[in-house]
Amino acid sequence: MTVLGIETSCDETSAAVVRDGREVLSCVVHTQPEHRRWGGVVPELASRCHAERLPGIVRAAVEESGVGWSGIDTIAATRGPGLASSLLVGWSMAKGVALRTGLPLVAVNHIEAHLHSVFLDPAAPPPEACRPMVGLAVSGGHTSLFFVRAGGGLEPLGRTVDDAAGEALDKAAKLLGLGYPGGPVIDRVARGLVPQEGVFPEGRLHGGAAPAGLDPELCTSFSGLKTALLHRVTSSPPRSEAEVARLACDYQAAVVGALVRRCGLALERTGARFLAVGGGVSLNSSLRARLAAMCETRGVRLLLALPKHCGDNAAMIAGLAGTGRGVRSPESFDLDVDPSWAVSSR
Numbered sequence: 001m002t003v004l005g006i007e008t009s010c011d012e013t014s015a016a017v018v019r020d021g022r023e024v025l026s027c028v029v030h031t032q033p034e035h036r037r038w039g040g041v042v043p044e045l046a047s048r049c050h051a052e053r054l055p056g057i058v059r060a061a062v063e064e065s066g067v068g069w070s071g072i073d074t075i076a077a078t079r080g081p082g083l084a085s086s087l088l089v090g091w092s093m094a095k096g097v098a099l100r101t102g103l104p105l106v107a108v109n110h111i112e113a114h115l116h117s118v119f120l121d122p123a124a125p126p127p128e129a130c131r132p133m134v135g136l137a138v139s140g141g142h143t144s145l146f147f148v149r150a151g152g153g154l155e156p157l158g159r160t161v162d163d164a165a166g167e168a169l170d171k172a173a174k175l176l177g178l179g180y181p182g183g184p185v186i187d188r189v190a191r192g193l194v195p196q197e198g199v200f201p202e203g204r205l206h207g208g209a210a211p212a213g214l215d216p217e218l219c220t221s222f223s224g225l226k227t228a229l230l231h232r233v234t235s236s237p238p239r240s241e242a243e244v245a246r247l248a249c250d251y252q253a254a255v256v257g258a259l260v261r262r263c264g265l266a267l268e269r270t271g272a273r274f275l276a277v278g279g280g281v282s283l284n285s286s287l288r289a290r291l292a293a294m295c296e297t298r299g300v301r302l303l304l305a306l307p308k309h310c311g312d313n314a315a316m317i318a319g320l321a322g323t324g325r326g327v328r329s330p331e332s333f334d335l336d337v338d339p340s341w342a343v344s345s346r
């Protein structure tokens with residue numbers, strides 16, 4: 001199956017062609033630079049930029065794939081979760097292309113696709129051989145932990161109850177005057193420093209504070225951490241680059257520590273032997289190192305996406321559709337975008 005995938009859930013405009021779920025024939029990603037001056041993604045701006053760029057990006061992806069329109073047999077796009085107005089651009093275009101070409105249309109869940117991104121690495125084992133597994137999707141928009149059943153259905157285990165991990169890093173970078181997006185800068189300035197444990201509190205949930213059906217111990221909360229940094233910066237402002245780097249490092253350690261501990265607990269509770277981690281924050285060097293150490297101790301195989309597939313991209317959308325997941329036509333044609341679309345347990 002050769003799938004043309006489209007992704008426009010946030011501020012990346014992307015199209016890709018992927019064969020049989022894993023072989024990336026082309027993947028064009030455009031990160032909209034327009035949001036930088038605002039220090040965060042502006043939804044109206046994002047949808048306008050998607051509308052302007054997407055047709056050319058789809059054309060480029062088909063051209064670069066080398067198979068041409070005649071070699072494509074399925075159209076797939078992100079239906080949610082994400083920004084409503086952004087999703088609408090990609091989903092409408094996918095519907096239009098599917099109608100025009102007479103090809104089947106698949107609605108893909110963005111979070112599930114982040115977990116599939118690890119399988120776009122040719123060195124990864126086949127997805128069927130890695131299930132049941134635990135999956136963590138961690139980016140600027142989401143921090144969600146899942147149990148992926150042998151048959152491929154997803155069971156939510158935990159998620160953040162406030163900020164996503166990437167958002168927590170982005171906000172910290174802003175407070176520290178490091179710019180946007182903050183994750184990569186914090187990663188860079190913290191490199192080489194040894195974090196002091198416990199300087200910043202790891203947000204924990206107690207009792208009934210977790211969303212219904214989720215384990216409080218597998219949920220995260222990053223808003224307290226951000227407030228702790230705010231207090232710290234206002235009461236004793238860092239006086240040098242070195243002090244900023246030290247704060248960034250300790251803050252990053254709290255975020256990474258929270259994620260690694262949740263993953264470890266989820267592996268323990270489910271007995272899974274595989275852990276897949278995808279999303280923009282999975283680029284973080286400290287997170288990668290600490291996950292690798294934790295998995296080695298447990299004898300668990302860690303699956304990480306190639307750096308080019310960690311952020312939002314359409315290859316993960318086309319890839320996941322190519323494995324048979326998602327909602328297919330004719331049902332898909334009746335669907336509108338869903339900004340908070342939950343993953344499917346089937």
Ligand code: KG4
Nearest residue numbers: 139140141166183184187280281284311312
């Ligand atoms: O997956 P992504 O491109 O878009 C969303 O769906 O949000 O993720 C973007 C997020 C941003 O919050 C960014 O700061 C974070 O990923 N990020 C990082 C790193 N590179 C990007 N966070 C930590 N360390 C990095 N190296």
Ligand code: ZN
Nearest residue numbers: 114139279312
């Ligand atoms: Zn994403």
